[in-house]
Amino acid sequence: MIRKGESKDLPRVLELIKELAEYEKALDQVTNTLELMEADGFGSDSVYGFFIAEINGVIVGLSLYYFRYSTWKGKRLYLEDIIVTQSERGKGWGKLLFERTMRFSLETHCTGMMWQVLDWNTPAIDFYKKYNAKLDAEWLNCHLECEQIVELVGQ
Amino acid sequence: MIRKGESKDLPRVLELIKELAEYEKALDQVTNTLELMEADGFGSDSVYGFFIAEINGVIVGLSLYYFRYSTWKGKRLYLEDIIVTQSERGKGWGKLLFERTMRFSLETHCTGMMWQVLDWNTPAIDFYKKYNAKLDAEWLNCHLECEQIVELVGQ
Secondary structure (H helix, E strand, O other), X not given: XXXXXXXXXXXXXXXXXXXXXXXXXXXXXXXXXHHHHHHHHHOOOOOOEEEEEXXXXXXXXXXXXXXXXXXXXXXXXXXXXXXXXXXXXXXXXHHHHHHHHHHHHHHOXXXXXXXXXXXXXXXXXXXXXXXXXXXXXXXXXXXXXXXXXXXXXXX | OEEEOOHHXXXXXXXXXXXXXXXXXXXXXXXXXXXXXXXXXXXOOOOOEEEEEEEOOEEEEEEEEEEEEEOOOEEEEEEEEEEEXXXXXXXXXXXXXXXXHHHHHHHOOOOEEEEEEEOOOHHHHHHHHHOOOEEEOOEXXXXXXXXXXXXXXXX
């Protein structure tokens, strides 16, 4: 029911990403494409991977991860996103995907796993606290988009 | 003066990491080792890279990066840390390393660059705001250490 994601799963994966973005009224912020996901996930310089939740051949969810690197702690698995399709929520898929990804962090010899949660998302925070995850509130996320970087430092 | 980091630089890199940790009274939290840094940065599954600031053959600073993956935005360069040795602070090395890393995000076809800053670090926040970086306050960082994961999901 939970398996490693493959290149052939990407159309459905992007569909689920867009389903969630639409639900969050942010579909216009999804600039990712199938071509990019293919190149970045399965090319020679792949930077991410994912697990698939599947029932009777239908993909109902995914967890997407990549490796981070802490100067203090070394290699960490980063869980970027867990997405479960609307109709399958509340059936335990999120927990299965979360725990499969956790196990993967051990399989790949990471020193730990990290992720982020929105500070107002109380159900998710409660879920993570059950695992005794450590939550830090004092960091700000900073972003520069490539168009800004081109302006700042040139091509 | 700024160049790509190489395997031979790692002893000095770890020294600078420990210098900063000691300054922050957190040396005991540095569990990373030269062997791990070698395997994770230069093996077949390398997950990070770094730039070196050097003057007359002496390494005085570094910026360490890796690739992240946003389901919405695709490949992002993540700047994990900029470290400049105590005696060379305030001489513009941080800016040089920051901008070299920015350029690298274009060279590697990222859709943007990301990093984090502590919410009380006003000088750094002001520095980043000069670049018009977007700063998000609403995310919590979550961590599980591998010892916890072993307990939670087994080996």
